[in-house]
């Protein structure tokens with residue numbers, strides 16, 4: 582089969598595939614889902630391990646996918662995760678394979694994931710305080726996350742990155758403290774602006790902490806200088822802290838969008854291609870796959886799905902509508 586590219590009308594080519602392995606989660610981060618959780622996808626609509634691996638294989642072999650990031654929901658709650666990673670590694674020795682996780686249970690799995698061929702983990706942690714963690718995630722599991730982070734580093738799943746979201750009145754005064762905590766442990770911290778992707782539709786522009794506010798708060802304690810490396814399609818604006826070698830990233834998804842450089846495509850746990858986090862429509866690969874489509878047919882559907890990618894997320898447009906699915910169901 583002739584190799585194809587996942588290219589959109591604006592010339593952007595997707596090479597970074599985010600694969601959601603489940604929409605379920607064992608935390609309830611307030612900016613992501615309500616305390617009672619969500620109506621989870623029915624089991625039979627979720628792609629099986631074989632189906633996930635087949636679609637990743639099509640992406641890697643025929644569509645120019647170079648990076649695969651497993652996410653969710655919480656990917657560690659997917660029973661087959663280690664095996665899916667191992668089979669993905671078999672598909673492509675050169676693929677960059679990572680997992681975005683809340684790290685609950687990672688202390689038990691880090692070694693197995695490394696042995697299976699995982700390169701790196703990104704761990705979501707919004708605070709270095711157990712009580713704040715409990716309030717934000719509605720679960721008293723801070724120490725499990727810390728153990729997961731330590732295990733990931735010991736297993737060589739590095740550089741270990743930590744993703745944090747700041748919430749007004751909750752942890753927005755803790756940015757320097759979290760950075761100091763991460764620097765001490767050798768974790769690369771990146772703050773992400775809160776986006777309108779929560780299931781409860783609780784986001785507001787006034788409520789969100791902007792990249793400028795994050796920077797100002799960090800600058801009260803640290804000397805930050807823009808890092809030399811070009812930003813490229815990596816969304817984080819990177820700063821060297823106190824002359825280095827430590828760094829901190831700020832991902833200004835809302836106030837300084839990087840849609841023009843986007844190289845991502847998403848596959849949801851139920852087999853839908855999404856060409857953007859904020860897309861208002863999806864393309865069904867699962868139906869075609871289960872109806873017996875060939876690899877070539879699936880690849881062609883995927884290519885068509887990318888053509889419709891919008892120029893930008895449009896959060897600032899008066900006509901902006903939050904996508905029907907929340908972040909946890911799309912795959913963050």
Ligand code: SAM
Pocket residue numbers: 606612613652653654655656681682683703704705744745746773774775776777778779908909912913
């Ligand atoms: N459960 C895993 C985790 O938390 O890392 C993976 C899925 S989670 C949806 C992926 C990332 O999305 C996390 O870093 C989380 O902080 C972030 N996230 C969730 N809701 C968000 C929102 N409304 N705005 C910005 N980031 C959000």
Ligand code: SF4
Pocket residue numbers: 606607608609610613614653654655683705909
């Ligand atoms: Fe779960 Fe991740 Fe959402 Fe938190 S951000 S509730 S860990 S899916």
